[in-house]
Amino acid sequence: MATLELPIETYDGPVDPDWCPACGDFGVLKALKQAAGSLGIRPDDMLVVSGIGCSSNLPGFIHAYGVHGLHGRAVPLATGAHLANTDLTVVITGGDGDGYGIGLGHMLHAMRRNLNLTYVVMNNQVYGLTTGQASPTTGLEVVTKSTPRGNPELPLNPLAMALAAGCGYVARGFSGDVAQMAGLIAGGMRHRGFALVDVFSPCVTYNHLNTYPYFRERVYKLEEAGHDPADLAAAMRAAGESERLPTGLFYQVERPSYADREPALADGPPVKRPIKGNGDAFRSLIAAMC
């Protein structure tokens, strides 16, 4: 981990997380604080937006501005806040049910729009807050409370989906490696556009299949395997791996963000501009109606 511009305690929240002991989300919270600290982002200039779920409670456990939104709606909520105040660093945190289930449509559009948002998905392959139903990333034939005879659905591959949707920054972390994850999140925050950081974040209570040991046996780091993050085809191949599980930066490409293309933002964030616009322009609109 790079040296911190701001100490990690800067971001200590008002209350301790109420996650189950050893929940993978603790690692994500720590990595997020480290990422913010490494970039020196002041808590007052950071906005963490979430939906609903265990992992979506994260904004309550970090010292920064936060919105705890409705289930699946973090992306549009963050979109509005970002476009109103592009000076804020906006991070979305949530789970696989929230992001890849109920909120999937929003995520795909945010990717193709290249909104300057960093989305950290704590993917535990199960619905935890509602006590253990199948999620969009639960494996085929896996038994959960809602699939007692085995899950009949193929799991979603979020990384392949993101690559196909035109996401310009696609990465995967693992809660067992906070330092790597912090680097990936910081990279996403620095990235000019939408960044997806999918994280294997084990649910120790409701998922006894995708555990820490399960991932430790399978993960390997792309950066140590000679992967070129500029190579989309290689990224797609890596995303398709299922025996060994690659982590790290799959793909990154620089292109103008949505804000770069938005004419109304040319003169700075709307929230910092005077409330009244151009009176002459208004009067000419009225004149055109006469």
Next chain:
Amino acid sequence: MGALSIGIGGAAGDGLARCGDILARTGTRLGLHAYAYNSYQSVIRGGHIWLTLRMGEDKVRSHGDHLNLLIALNQDTLERHAPQVEAGGWIVYAADRLTCPERLPGKDVNLLGMPVKELLKPLGKVPPVMQNSVLVGAAAHLLGLDPAVLEGVTGDIYAGKPVEVIAHNVDATRAGHAHARQHTAALNTGWAFSRTARPFLTGNQAMALGALAAGCKFYAAYPMTPVSNILHYLAAHGPDFGMVVKQCEDEIAVIHTAIGAGYAGVRAMCATSGGGFALMSEAVGFAGMIEAPVVIVEGQRAGPSTGVPTKTEQGDLNQVFGASQGDYPRAILAPVDTADAFGSVAEAFNLAERFQMPVIVMSDLALAEHYETVEHTDLDWDMPIDRGERVDDVAEADGYLRYRLTPSGVSPRALPGTPRAAHIAASDEHDEAGILLSDVFASPPMRRKMHEKRMRKLEAVAAQLPPPERYGASRPEVLLIGWGSTGGVIREAVDLLSERGVVAGQMQVKYLLPFPTGAMLEAIDTARRTVVVENNLTGQFARYLRAETGHRAHGLVLRYDGEPFTPGYIAERAQAVLTGRSQPLALSEGEARECAYHYIRSRLGDMAWPATLRRVGEHVYGEPAWEARLEGRDDGHDMGLLVIGADTGAVLALHHPIPRTQEAAHGHA
């Protein structure tokens, strides 16, 4: 003379909107008031479009019940509307393309068949749609509109088109005007033409302008009739005012981006119709919970479901009241006319920011899309702006509490980015700091106090809202009670009733929530009878009125066929209530004709038209029925008898005529 009504009919793609626009703007530039309503169908070409333009020297508040001048762009229009032209009126059409059957126009109705092809010959090869400009020129002469102003408006309306298109249209209006002047005198309108032009705009435009004047910096929408034009207008002009305009993937995203922007500190608005609002509803309560300001325009159209997408209704009241789970503070405003649409949006932003809550502005297709003249002073750029209590900085030692429990319920807001005020705005119930009242940090009393704090804000809202506007007699025999967009037409109905000797008054409700219970009870006490007038089937407002005041209206005037009210429609039914007559639900002759047209168009193409209608008693078909005699469009030959049940509206029979060959054979026998 008072206001005159001009009807323009044709198929979609006939260029009808431009005709109306040119005539209306010529009139308004000359100082007239105008009101235009377009009955259209959701098709690109084909179908029947009918635009009514009413103009006069005094304020015009509805499209009225009359037809004084008909401009027919196709045969269909002549057939349908020629009989509606009133005595002394005119029918203008291209005589070399259309024929007006002699029996159609009423007594003392004048025909002005224009030799369009001949008049256009000097222009060389021009598209057939150029006939419109010739007819507009003729109509302008009949109305006594200054041809120089007409030419100027024509040039403006076609601005941006190739130079020869503009020149041809100007020449065509000039030719039409000159020909009409040669052949007939202008109507004696008595209009003085002050030449002071007023803005002529739609409710959608008024709302968009209201948002710009209020300093709105974020607008989100998903395309949906009847509010898409707000999106188009703001997409075109918003960036000049520093406004970000975002089309989203669905209405759920729309409202959340607006709430996100509002939370982050800009004035944010979104608009939709009933179906989109259904998708938004969970988020409305969310905005109430995190106390984020947002303005939502709900432009109603005929429901349920996709319903009649291009027709009007006031049928979403129950939905808007019922939106979102739980109790939360919000205000619901329903502007009473076009001018008020501008002011209501501006007011909605002040309420939303001062009380940190969602504010819903209820419009409908009729208000959203009809054009109306308003005064310049109605569109006030310098309206007051109240951004509410805000915290811009917090001293190191003072802890900031976003949801501080205050007597007023309003907790000063800190926008993200404010130094030392970081907090969480939570969808879950929370304490003063924003910390979630989860299973771990449960607190029933904190839940109670926070819930009360939010709802307490409505007391101050109620105290600052003005009472509903009263019009007409102070002690009326009948008090017409309306809400929202019907303000103008009900007022004209009150005038009409007064002319007929009925002492009438009007109470038009704009603030639906918080409801002005006291003012309503006082008004009700002044009247002998109350009649609620609303554009829906069940009387949704009447039920709400009863819930809030205990008063059950003596009668209802409802309309739910997709059309907006006219003064005559309201007056006639209000009188029926007064005399204890029940309102028959059977099809009128006009409605039966429209049913016949629908049947013909959807099953027989354009071959036939319902030439005559005859009502027969129930002994023939088991219910009273309308027999429509169908005639061929080409030569008027008998195409059979279409029988429509007057009670049910069902097609009871289609009697085919005896084939002509057979008929001939019989003749020879």
